Amino acid sequence: MHGARVRRAITRWGLFLTLTIGSALVLAPITFMVSASFQPLPEILRIPPALIPRAPSLQNYYQVFQAAPFLQYFYNSLRAALVTVVSVLLTSALAGYAFAKFRFPGRDLLFLLILSQLMIPFQLRMVTLFELVFRWRLIDTFPGLVLPGLVDAFGIFLMRQFIRTIPDELIDAARIDGASELRIFASIILPLLKPALAALAILTFMWNWEAFLWPLVVASSDAVLTLPVGLAKFGEQYLIRYDLQLAAATLITLPVLLAFLATQRYIVQGITLTGFR
């Protein structure tokens, strides 16, 4: 019995060691990026690469801020993500409520129509959306940037599934008490939706923060460019300045990683809760 326990302990710690080495490998690209961002270009290009900077400095960051308005990009990204999240939450909750708790002609057909869009890739409507935005003279404007994301078929679907679990009696009781339909939505449905709304908000924010293809297509001026596209443009301008690229990349990565570490549990929950996407 004693031998078995020792063997178990050995496999356990052997496993732990293997996984730790593996995680160090997985984290190496980010570690190298952060470390290199504090070094001047000749140091970055030195062989072998130094993991710990010999003379760390903030010079690269200083130059990055002088070369491109990253704070402006950050603000643009934040503004676009927040507007999108608010719009998606509101439209999804309203439509989800209508589909889950009201009877009206054409309901099931309309729901099926929205559901069918889950199978259609964004690229299919990207070209025609571009034409629409072009016609409305919204190219390189904030409305043009956020327009395609203001409503989300997946969000509507998610909200409907959640609202279906709310008992009808609760709503009927409020009607008897004389509450208006809007009041019922605002003070009964919305509070009960909080966990689902939180998950949808985090996911929508993350997708929006990472959105690249559409912003690349419509945004070109500093007042509209979001962080990913602003960074890509910056990288194109300073193609071989690895020092500036890595500083800008680190600048954009660190806040996200800190936010991730703070909200890790909810993100993992959100992914497993909603399955995929």
Place this chain on the structure above:
Amino acid sequence: MALRLAVQTFREGRLLSYRARQALWGYLFLLPSLALFVLVVLWPTLRAFYLSLYRWPLGEAGQRYIGLANFAALVQDELFRIALRNTLYFTMVTVPLTLILALAIALLLNRRDLPGKVPLRAAYFLPSVAPLVAVAFAWRWLLEPTFGPINWALRSTGLPGPGWLGSPQWALPGIMLMTVWRDLGFYMVIFLAGLQTIPSEIYDAAALDGAGSWRMLRHITLPLLNPTLVLAAVVAVIDRIQVFTPIYVMTSGGANFLPGGPLNSTRTLVLEIYFTAFRKLDLGYAAAETVVLFMILLGLTVLQLRLLERRFEY
């Protein structure tokens, strides 16, 4: 009962019938979402099919109906064929590699008595949340042939360092490497969630029967995890076919890059659509390309539903 009766009385005391009022409120609640949905989803989607039948340069004269001529041209289009081939290559390599590695890590992390589980899980998941454009730039440096850390590591173990992003042969594999690295954690989390739904009693019973860990893996874990595996595989394939950002950032972006990487070796489907629509402004042809992309993805989705139907019965 009393409640239901009260509701009934209440319903009948109004001008409009309860049903009509319900329908009215239903439409009202639906209106904002539906209006937006039609404008930015439904209409553009239908119009993409319509435009695919037209010669349609953006905002210029010369827009005219040409039937299936765009599709006929696609069949002959050498660049489009290259894009299809590259997309297939990229998908066939990255998906199995990502899933196998993610599954292995998830299985190891799932052991109940493993110390430091939570920080380890976070470490493996971290790259999945790092901004894609930022890490793509980091990887451009990591893969730099002469000064990059990866070739330095390869050379110090005696292996030759390939030219990576500058070489027609190695540019796409370089991006594959980065993609597998970044996606690993995401699929690991999915698999961990799937593993946690397997009741531990099954393992206890198998252990009593004298089953070793290898047999438990083959006869309990993998069969029970199968629905998750199939779903993850299809989601991964659909996602990889639409790959764009790392390709654009690492080999195809600015004026200094060749569109499509060295000798078009990193030209993929969505990149091809991007160049046709937004650089050449040839919207009709681009719409035809997106229709082909849609057909491929639809085929895969149907396949997914078939596979899930058959294998969900455990």
